[in-house]
Amino acid sequence: MSSQRLHPITIVFTAIKTIKDAIIPIIAMFFASFQRIASTYIYLGVAIFLILLITFSILSWYRFSYRVENEELRIEYGIFIRNKRYISKNRIQSIDLTAGVVHRLFRLVQVQIETAGGGTDAEASLKAVKRVDGERLREALKITEIQVPVQAGESINPSRHVMLKNLFIAGSTSGSVGVILALFAFSFAKIEQFIPDRIFESTIEWLIGLSILFLFGLSLVILLFLWLLGIAGTIIKYGNFTIKKNNDELFITRGLLEKKQITIPLKRIQAVGIEENLIRQPLGYVSIFAEIAGGSMEKGEDFSTILFPIMKASEVDEFLQQFLPAYRAESNKVAPLPKRAAKFYLLRVSSLFIFGVIGMAYFLPSFVWVAVVLLALSLLLGFLRYRDGGYRLEGKCLTIRYRGISRRTVSMYQKRIQSLEKKQHKIQKIQKLATMKLSIIGTGGSGRHYALEHMDNEQANRLAGWYSFRNEKPKDKK
């Protein structure tokens, strides 16, 4: 492959970026010199700045070149100081193609090349190349073993695409929607109750009442708007979501406006999980996520990497078999928690609301029903948490299921677990229960902790024995 330059649009990108970086000093200088210097000089200064900027941008584009040679990506850049950066093919961890709105107008992509090194040093970024070139580059830099055909029988490169209908469901049932819907129902049903009758008695007070009604209406409209925004956000973010598997890597492409491409080497996956939130679960929809060591955390993504935003629960097994055969989690089969654990779950979640009911009954007896309803809901949540908790051991793979608000089923291998902790307080000890905490590396590099609370003590001990690396010693000393 001969030496190539980036697309000329890079000049514009560089210029804009330089202006963006220098904007504060420029403004400061402008204001500082505003009174004292004649405007001609200002114009002259601006002109010089612009000429320098354009020259610099063009030169840096002109001097930047890349090529693939001898199994290496070779980048040369720098205006005065010539830099040569060679990245060997087998050092490359992932090649991501991203396309922003501007990129898409010109059918371009940004190519980001990541190596194993943690720092930003070894990374290379090609700001704008033609999409075909970007794809050709990725082909050229792929590790050679990928060209070897996969074992017969299996469909060679499985891929899966998200359906727009499902995405719509995903948007309208995403986490925050639950709260909004509850607020909706609540305010529709009880709107009059919030406005005592006497408010309507005199005209002025009627006006106040009207403005309260108006505020309610307004907040409802805002909530509705937020909900629609949420749907739109989901569709924009996960539109055209496609996951592909290529031997030992997963490729994810997503995004309606900004197209993002993520490469996940299978061996960096620490855990794979299924999440069902309260609204999606009864509808039978789930999303699939993974914890990936060394993956970079995205803006606004508060936890794990999404492997698939939404699918029917019944499709999960097929999906895992296709993409992650090591993690085949027949999602619903876990050993349940012992019955005696139920009271801990119920008490934990409802204790606050019990006080709430007492307080309400004392201070605001007419509104005590609110606290009672909340108490009932919390008890229901406690019960669901108890019912959904459980674990399964299969060889070296541990699956635990638990519920915060959403129900999560997470599978991880023994060698991925960084530490295991068994906790037990006095009452748990009497009741022969224990809490198990597992720590793994999460997406974004920080630790991620999973806990299964109030499981049977015997089983907790067995789990610890399973985890222990001290296998040559007799380990059953109950």
Next chain:
Amino acid sequence: MRKPPINRIATSAIKAWRITAIIYVSILWLLAIAVTVLFIILDVPIWFVFIIIAICLLSTYVFVFIFPKLRWSRWRYELFEQEIYIQHGILIMSRTLVPMIRVQHVDTKQGPILKKFQLASVTISTAATTHEIPALRMEDASNLRDQISALARVDEDDV
């Protein structure tokens, strides 16, 4: 899990923890005095002051006299070739297994109070967690640190 780990931490840990607790409790007392003065100025019924003093007395007793001892008696650790086994906890007893191959680095550290008693604590970090064994005698701490770092061969491939 099997039997508790065998090694205890240094006995003088109790004294060190007591001093730390006294420092914290004296802050509480200062606050209490301030509140009491405020109450007297504002003519708040005197039994509120008694409640505050009672709370202070109780927490002094618990944090200075009971907890350090209890905490010491619960703290155990044991080093195996393949893993570190730690037990601690006052109200909630916790037992942790840290496999050697997961250990990323080990530190010893020492604050002014620990230094006074010739103690040091050992911090063991994995990629996801940190575990601290507080208050070992200084030479024990550095021995433990060296042993762990010798036993912990990091296998890059698995991370």
